[in-house]
Amino acid sequence: MNAIQPLNLPKTELKLVRKANEIFVHCLIRKKQINLTPEEWVRQHFIAFLSNNLGYAIERISVEKSLDYFGLKKRWDIVVYNQDFIPEVLIECKAPHIPLNENVLLQALNYQNKLSCKFIGLTNGINHAFWYIDKENIKIQSINEFPKFQN
16 A cells, blocks of 8 residues: 555655665654654654644654553554643544544543543544543543644
């Protein structure tokens, strides 16, 4: 499957390089070349969207870190930390051909259970879904657009 396809995100300049019939992208966060899969294409575009369009500091964005979920090693896609370096935003990225369904939301909620973020987002680059986590009233509230960074 071709990793490079138009997405429903602002266009961004990514550094791509071809090596032995494989395409790599220079990760905006990890500062190294990563194999360009369809999911990585979405991830890099969403990172650029968070930084360039919503004002999130690139230094506070972390990608593909592992966490222990009841003895299982899991990896979340994107987490943005607030000014106190507490996880505030969790984004689960999927390849464009993967639908954003209940299973994807449950995956993100499992990570949320460990990270305790204020916002959750799901994206496959074409469709996006966002929620605010109301910890005080213990409920999840769908929101229409992802919030811009606020101090």
